[in-house]
Amino acid sequence: MDKSKNYLVLSKFCQKEGIDLFGVADINEIKGEFKISPKTMQNLNKAVCLGVMLSGAILSEIETVPTKLYFHHYK
Numbered sequence: 001m002d003k004s005k006n007y008l009v010l011s012k013f014c015q016k017e018g019i020d021l022f023g024v025a026d027i028n029e030i031k032g033e034f035k036i037s038p039k040t041m042q043n044l045n046k047a048v049c050l051g052v053m054l055s056g057a058i059l060s061e062i063e064t065v066p067t068k069l070y071f072h073h074y075k
C-alpha cells in the first residue's frame with residue numbers, strides 16, 4: 001500500500017474509533033529505546049501516535065497535580 005492509501009485507512013480508523021488526531025514518525029534512529037525485542041523491531045520502521053482529547057472540565061480541576069478524576073478519565 002502506498003502512503004496515500006495508508007493515510008486514508010488510518011484516517012478512517014481514527015474517525016470510526018473517536019480518535020481526534022494521529023501522526024506517523026520514522027523510528028529508525030531510536031529503535032534501541034523501545035522495550036521490544038530486536039528481532040521484532042528489525043522490520044518496524046514507523047510508529048503511529050494516536051491522540052484523544054480529554055474533557056476540558058476535568059482538566060480545569062487540576063491545580064498542581066493530576067486529580068483522581070483525571071486519572072480515571074485518562075484511562
